[in-house]
Amino acid sequence: MLTFVARRLVATLLVLLVASFIVYVLTANSGDPLRELRGSRDPSAQDQIAYLSGLLNLDQPPVLRYFSWLGGVGACFIGQCDLGISVARGQQPVIEAIGGALGSTLQLVLAATILAIVIGVAIGMTTALRQYSGYDYVVTFLTFVFYSLPIFWVAVLLKEFGAIQFNSFLGNPVIPWWSILIIGVVMGFIASSIVGGELRTRVISFVSVGGGIAALLILLDVTRWFESPSIGFVGIALMSVATAAVVLFTSTGFHNRRALLAVGIIVVLTVILSWPFQFLFYYVNSPWTVLLVLAILVGLGLLVGFFVGGDGKAVVARTAAIVGGLGVLPLVLDQMFIRWDEYVARIPLSNGVIATIGASTPAIRRVDDTWLNMLDSLTHMLLPTIALMIISLAAYTRYARASLLDVMNQDYVRTARAKGLGERTVVMRHAFRNAMIPIATIIALDFGAVIGGAVITERVFAWQAMGSLFNEGLHRIDVNLVMGFFLVTGILAVIFNVIADLLYSALDPRIRVS
């Protein structure tokens, strides 16, 4: 397996090297970097042209310049990176420009990809399992529509409608009755379609899920929750129970008493421990606390599963650990929403709560509070992530559906059913894993679309991130800046490929063996 991944890694790096040469030469030939200076009547322009030409070695052909650039990149291995200077940004070293831009783009790309995979695979699988249902047709049609949407159009729409409408809603948070009705009916429809089965079961799931969500919305409306959103004990308990229910439903089912008991214990522990954890989050104010709490909860889950598990220790322990790990989410969200009033007080008056410009609020960046900064990032990233996710989502949904349908018709699935396994075990244990093999390939292929989408999304939401490096660099023919962008996307491409290969070999034993 390691040789497989290593071989792929070397091949990708070589391909990347050739690609970087092509991009460098093409960019260098795409125009004149000193065009603005040449047209200027400034008496010092001639001196500047001579100075910059010398600095950028413009008297040499692009091929030679490429190799001196490559030499600077190669020096990174001995700790002396030199990616050249950016003319477009007042001779700022490119490495500095990347340092300031990398973080937010990375967050955006990773969040959008992970969300697209998780949600897309979930939707694709449910449509495959309920093939030819109304839900399947609606989703299939919607994937076609999403597939055909230009990302810049979606981003502008989200910015102008999503953000502004939601912000004005938060100004006077009253949910109209008809939107409660519509949300309830839609959620009920989705739930009843996924659960499927007889009409009676469907009606029950429709009423319980749709009614439950409508009741929750009415409750939030009546208690004026949106005026100062918080999560608190009740929120943590509700969210933990909900995640526990979803995990149980997909992994062991509710009939497994031991798993039910273990998960119940973990949920109770999470809610009880949320009180001491508050102090931990407050005094150890750093992102690493999240990992610490995650480790504690996963460890507790494993322990509880081990002691309660009985015969199926491994399965119960795994389920409880997953529930424990997901329990971190409400805890962190709680910390973020505790600082809601502080956040609202600190953002500029002209901005709404959901930001549409930039990747963070400068006034908040100066405050040394991890959770406040997290909340700030969340409100800034929300819309760009949705815009970027929607496009990939359609692709993942379609591939997951096609792939699972393909697998469900295989002989070994019939064998699994024939030997008496439950439908849940057949789907989750036998079919799911094999259906994921093609998805692993898509992750590497989809990468280009995500990077391209990020460039456009960042432009629409005016982020000063990697996308603006590329836009600015190409508009002003600043080869070093463009190559800095290319280097980062190239490394990202390599990482995505390695992840895809690792997934591939983890899912497909044939690759591990050979």
Place this chain on the structure above:
Amino acid sequence: MTDKKPVVDEQSSGQELSIEQRATVGLSQGAIVRRRFLQHRGAVVSVFVLLFLVLLAFTSVGTVIGGTGKLTPDPSGTRLIVDGFRIPGWWGYTWWERYDIMLPGGAPTFTWWPFSFGEHPFGQDNTGKDVFARVMRGMQQSLNVVFIVGIISTVIGVVLGALAGYYRGWVDQVIMRLTDVIIIVPLLILGAVLGQTIGGDAFLLAVMIGLIAWTGMARLVRAEFLSLREREFVDAARVAGASDFRIIFRHILPNTVGVIVVSATLLMSAVILLETSLSFLGFGITAPDISLGQIISEYNEAFKTRPWLFWWPGLFIVVIALCINFIGDGLRDAFDPRQKRVPRQRSLGSEIGNFFKAYIPGARPGDGTSNK
């Protein structure tokens, strides 16, 4: 692969034919594909919508053939004329001239009741240009790019894929490594660099995108060739003395036409999004030339005050991409019957009927649960 044509000979005539076979006995390959395609309602509707849009775009404002597209004042100095051979259309306004603003702000004159288009149904921009004419011209250019890219990259992809798959060995190695190099650079990035180089002309941009968008096609065609070249009919052709050229283009290629047509269609739907995205960023088609993305880019800032400048071009992008995607789906169903959808004969109405039947007194148990 649908090269197996069901034949009713004496040996098999005694066996039962499946519905599919019975329906296709005596039909040519083309007829089978056409029939299956016509069964895909979305695809058929999309064909008509797309044809309508093409006609609308080209006949309404006319077009310009050749020339640079640059605008110059005519000798009398009252009008601007566009460089190139101009074919006028039935729409009274052009996409480059300014007109008196009819409604405040240049709002659309279209009204539902009483139903009328008015002078400027899509509105006017802040300088008085007619948005309908601009959107139509933008659609022309975007469609031109789509078709040119479709043709160029399909030809390149098919030829390179065929050579790689047929000859294998070092030819395959060289072509596939070239494909890898192009595929690792995000298409938008490579397209933007090339678009910046050529500087805003629609035809050149299409050629450039065509030169880089063939990689997916080449990989698919290569995979098909790798499996088809081992088949008996290829051996037969070789024994009969056919040249490599003949085997590739007359014997193997017709068997891959399904894959090629489907992937060319899907490529074209990706191209319209790519071209509009590039133009939006300012690296594709730029003023004075027009495309749908370029219009959105130009009017992006005016969204709050003049939303109609933004809605119409975006809507046409979505409709064109959606139509091409649906046609691609229909073609896939037609060429690859394994993926065809066969909806179960079941409706919600009958289910509700069953539900009530099961709960009225005297109903036999199990009546309402027949849909398992």
